[in-house]
Amino acid sequence: MESRTSGFMVAGDLRWRVWNGVVADVWNVTCNERAEGHYVSPNPRLFVLLEMEGTEGRFEVSHAGGRAAHFETVSMCFVPARMALTAQAFNLHRIRHLDLHFSENAIRQRFGRSFDYSRLTQERLQFTDARMASIAGLIAKECITPQPFHRKYGESLIDALLALLFEVPPERTKRRTELSRRQLVQTTAFLEAHCFETIRLAELAAMIDLSQTHFSHAFKASTGMPPHRWQMHSRIRKVQEILVAREASLIEVSNIAGFSDQAHFTRVFKNIVGVTPAEWRRQNLS
Structure with missing residues (x-):
């Protein structure tokens, strides 16, 4: 991902995991009074603001030609591939966020023909969902824990979060005969x-x-x-x-x-x- 930042500084080590083609990053970032970042990724990604600290502070994201979206904890943002995004922090001391990076192929492996691929081009600059927030918190915890669970645990959380994010319907295909x-x-x-x-x-x-x-x-x-x-x-x-x-x-x-x-x-x-x-x-x- 290409990025240009001013006033943001990573605190501690970056924690990340990979689950079946999806990269999950957990960032702890300190902020100046007015910190700003510009980002472009070749793949779609989901940004989840987990925590923010600062008296009367606020966090905003926007893209060219669009209005700024004001974030609250836990707010989320889905960014399509190659969409330039600007993030700004005002009067915040620290933020912690989760990023999920994934390719169209990672979606295809999970959902196949059940998925509406036009959803990958539709940005959602600010939204909240209690179920997704709970799952995102569990994914972040799994990224930073020194003793992670079996990989299937993380993969199931990723699958559930993506299914909720894109509202993937049940697969409606005729069941074929299986092997004994x-x-x-x-x-x-x-x-x-x-x-x-x-x-x-x-x-x-x-x-x-x-x-x-x-x-x-x-x-x-x-x-x-x-x-x-x-x-x-x-x-x-x-x-x-x-x-x-x-x-x-x-x-x-x-x-x-x-x-x-x-x-x-x-x-x-x-x-x-x-x-x-x-x-x-x-x-x-x-």
Whole structure:
């Protein structure tokens, strides 16, 4: 994200987490009497003002051609991708806020065709929602705690917050036939064991005596993703184990994992995890 600030100063270390393509930042910021910042992000983001301190102080956000929105705790602001935003603090000593950064692909992975993608272009400069405020507080706490819960806890909070933010309706699709438990265990175990190899759809379908089309639809109905995507997730999980267990270079890890080159490896890793392999390794070795 591009930013220019005057009068804002970060207090302490930035705390952040990544959950399935969504980056959550918690900022503690001290302010001069009239602090100001200008921000542009390539991705959509949600800004949540968690706390502010200052006698008769106020916090405002605005964008070119729009009126300023006055914030109260806990107020929120949804900013579409590439929309320039100005934030101003008047007579405030300190603010604490949560930022969620996410891509269209992160939304697609969660909600698929149930999502109205035009919502990503509709700014909401100031609004409040008690349910979202409660979830945002839990996400912020999970970012700063030294002993976080299982990743599924954070992912479920992110999913719930995004569903509320965009008012995502229930998915209305015809339920497809799923694989039996035996078939699912057999195929997913094979994908896990051979995740670094090239696996053909025909090979998986023949393993449980189904046509390729039937198998593909049944696998996705059972797991929520196509076989190839499942394999990529398995591959990246194994790669993460290598990144923290070995001192191998990223090129060596890319070759071990069967990617065509380091650029392909980085692209797939960031698409699934939300950050590059180098960034993830720094975060998990620090």
